[in-house]
Amino acid sequence: MAGTLVxxxxxxxxxxxxxxxxxxxxxxxxxPFAILAVGAGAAGAAKELTGxxxxxxxxxxxxxxxAYTVERFAPSVAxxxxxxxxxxxxxxxTAFGKDLAPRLAVKLGAGYAPDISTVKIDGGKRAxxxxxxxxxxxxxxxxxxxxxxxxxxxxxxxxxxxxxxxSPVESAAKALDDxxxxxxxxxxxETSKSERPDLGxxxxxxxxxxxxxxxxxxxxxxxxxxxxxxxxxxxxxxDAGYAPPEIQVGQTGRTVAPQLYFAIGISGAIxxxxxxxxxxxxxAINKDPDAPIFQISDYGLVADLFTAVPELLAELxxxx
Amino acid sequence: xxxxxxxxxxxxxxxxxxxxxxxxxKIDTTGLEPKASPYDDYALEAALRLTENGTNTKARLGEVxxxxxxxxxxxxxxxxxxxxxxxxxxxxxxxxxxxxxxxxARGLKALVDKEKPDLVLLGxxxxxxxxxxxxxxxxxxxxxxxxxxxxxxKSEDDRALVVGRxxxxxxxxxxxTLPAVVTVLDKIVKPKSxxxxxxxxxxxxxxxxxxxALMAIMAAKKKPLAEVxxxxxxxxxxxxxxxxxxxxxPKRAAGVKVKDVKExxxxxxxxAKVI
Ligand SMILES: Cc1cc2nc3c(=O)[nH]c(=O)nc-3n(C[C@H](O)[C@H](O)[C@H](O)COP(=O)(O)OP(=O)(O)OC[C@H]3O[C@@H](n4cnc5c(N)ncnc54)[C@H](O)[C@@H]3O)c2cc1C
Ligand SMILES: Nc1ncnc2c1ncn2[C@@H]1O[C@H](COP(=O)(O)O)[C@@H](O)[C@H]1O
Numbered sequence: 204m205a206g207t208l209v210x211x212x213x214x215x216x217x218x219x220x221x222x223x224x225x226x227x228x229x230x231x232x233x234x235p236f237a238i239l240a241v242g243a244g245a246a247g248a249a250k251e252l253t254g255x256x257x258x259x260x261x262x263x264x265x266x267x268x269x270a271y272t273v274e275r276f277a278p279s280v281a282x283x284x285x286x287x288x289x290x291x292x293x294x295x296x297t298a299f300g301k302d303l304a305p306r307l308a309v310k311l312g313a314g315y316a317p318d319i320s321t322v323k324i325d326g327g328k329r330a331x332x333x334x335x336x337x338x339x340x341x342x343x344x345x346x347x348x349x350x351x352x353x354x355x356x357x358x359x360x361x362x363x364x365x366x367x368x369x370s371p372v373e374s375a376a377k378a379l380d381d382x383x384x385x386x387x388x389x390x391x392x393e394t395s396k397s398e399r400p401d402l403g404x405x406x407x408x409x410x411x412x413x414x415x416x417x418x419x420x421x422x423x424x425x426x427x428x429x430x431x432x433x434x435x436x437x438x439x440x441x442d443a444g445y446a447p448p449e450i451q452v453g454q455t456g457r458t459v460a461p462q463l464y465f466a467i468g469i470s471g472a473i474x475x476x477x478x479x480x481x482x483x484x485x486x487a488i489n490k491d492p493d494a495p496i497f498q499i500s501d502y503g504l505v506a507d508l509f510t511a512v513p514e515l516l517a518e519l520x521x522x523x
Numbered sequence: 524x525x526x527x528x529x530x531x532x533x534x535x536x537x538x539x540x541x542x543x544x545x546x547x548x549k550i551d552t553t554g555l556e557p558k559a560s561p562y563d564d565y566a567l568e569a570a571l572r573l574t575e576n577g578t579n580t581k582a583r584l585g586e587v588x589x590x591x592x593x594x595x596x597x598x599x600x601x602x603x604x605x606x607x608x609x610x611x612x613x614x615x616x617x618x619x620x621x622x623x624x625x626x627x628a629r630g631l632k633a634l635v636d637k638e639k640p641d642l643v644l645l646g647x648x649x650x651x652x653x654x655x656x657x658x659x660x661x662x663x664x665x666x667x668x669x670x671x672x673x674x675x676x677k678s679e680d681d682r683a684l685v686v687g688r689x690x691x692x693x694x695x696x697x698x699x700t701l702p703a704v705v706t707v708l709d710k711i712v713k714p715k716s717x718x719x720x721x722x723x724x725x726x727x728x729x730x731x732x733x734x735x736a737l738m739a740i741m742a743a744k745k746k747p748l749a750e751v752x753x754x755x756x757x758x759x760x761x762x763x764x765x766x767x768x769x770x771x772x773p774k775r776a777a778g779v780k781v782k783d784v785k786e787x788x789x790x791x792x793x794x795a796k797v798i
Contacts, residue, residue: 271695272697273659274669277663297690297691298672298688298689298690298691301655301672302669302671302672304656304659305655305657305658306659306663306669308625308660309625309664310663313763314623315624315625315654315656315660315763316764317653317654317655318653330767332770333653335550335651335652335653335769336534336539336542336550336651337539337540337650337653338653338772339542339771339772340542340544340550340769340770340772341769341771341772342766342769343767343768343769343770344764344765345764345765345766345767346763346764346765347764348763381666383662383666383668383669385700386699386700386703387668387700387703388698388699389696389697390696390697390698391695391696392690392693392696393694393695393696394693395692395693397692401691401692402691402692407798430798442713442730449691449692454650455647455710457691462797463791463795473537473538473539473540480772480775484797486787486791492780497777498777499775499777500777500778501795502778502780502781502790502791502795503777503779503780503781504780504781504783504784505780506783511784515784515788518784518785518788519798522788522792
């Protein structure tokens, strides 16, 4: 069946929101699509996926798929893709999807377009646009093989909204693991649970840099609370231990594209900008009027953050 | 342990915002100093840390081979890496326009079949392509386990590695039995991110990568640097993707400077309408 197989990303039996961006991609191509959920508990998660207009929702649910390792997951995805004759496989551009997709592409003899931000269809020919040169160029890539594998950047494709209807759910048998599966053992997942909105999904992100020092949390927590924001950080702030490593924004951290981004005491290094320049409105607070961050911010305030941040909080409260 | 490290020469990573576009939409990096992609430098540092005891960084307890697919000019990068501590270098003669990630992975597979390393280390992505694909593709071609986005590596006994794989908001700890493919993040060069079986558990490296001493650079001139033809490794040079004309992203115009917090909040409310 020509069309797209969307691979859902699951976490603890729930569908991760990045999946909805991959669904939007599938809809934009105009071709029919199916959604595949792989993992222990996939059958339960399938209920969350039936309302998006997919031709069907396919599940591969097996106790041996409790923790993700590509050597166990990729064979089942490849088998469902081949059996269904799907010409495009779309995954999330996350640590999950970007681990899975290249391996899958090789299994399918397919060309791979990583981390795409746009799809353009011209006379039946598709081109995918993607960030290159650390966000300083946009390349248009064409895939020359019959089957395409793509990973879809969440910040560039809006989350699909349920359109009603009920896609039929069918289950598929788990494929044989890769031989290499026996050589990878999942030991544990170390997470730090946060009550704040996820960085990738928050409408407002408040990020702090090295300049905040030990007062990082003390200054930014109340501000983020007032704005309903997620908190991010520069690598220098994470390296210095002022902020936990998971909240780093940038080339080696999270890519964010909120409506509103605050860069507080952040200089604006090229690697930081790579992760946040998709934000709609950027505010910078920095005491150095020549800080590079001001070159890309919509509103710049040259000030000492230790006085500006409390003032900002007071002003927000006064007007709420 | 024998480690193969894949390294790509790129235009100066700190100045990629200075690239230009030709009339045909070709990316022009003239004027930017070629360097190793930073994550590949980190992969080399990780390889060196895995093959020493931490205190005597001159005694290589294993072998580190660096390989690049690139033009003749890329040899100076390889020489520098030999000076830093790699034992041997291989240059597969090719230019970017005849390569895609899949072909590099196929070429690397053929090299691995010959060299038989215990571990292949790569940068998680190179800063020009931003593809993050070669490592995983190589692992599939080899039928080996892969751990991508590694922030830490501990070698238990040179037969298995415990690797911390960074995922959104969490770290997955995996044990991979060698041979395997691992791709690394910048976190890998933190003081305690890599521990070889020879290193004491309390050993801490200086943050970042090491630099070659002048003596070592001189000595490295004698280290072997081999050239291999791409066709010997990958007889089928068909590419699976093709890049057309590129674009420069819309420039974000520098906005306004506000005089104080009051003006900022008022503009966010009435002009940007985001709060
Ligand atoms: C391969 C590689 C990958 C990287 N990946 C990332 C990444 O993913 N994310 C990332 O963020 N960085 C990354 N970096 C690091 C990056 O290059 C910068 O070093 C880092 O972003 C700097 O963080 P910073 O702006 O907090 O610190 P600094 O550069 O030290 O800037 C601090 C800023 O605070 C201002 N300031 C100081 N005191 C005050 C005050 N009292 N009030 C107001 N302003 C004040 C200063 O004027 C300055 O502009 C990477 C680097 C490399 C080489
Ligand atoms: N031309 C090349 N020569 C050697 N290694 C490469 C080459 N291209 C990519 N690599 C390796 O693969 C990694 C990921 O690259 P990419 O998949 O292009 O983002 C790089 O960090 C290198 O380790």
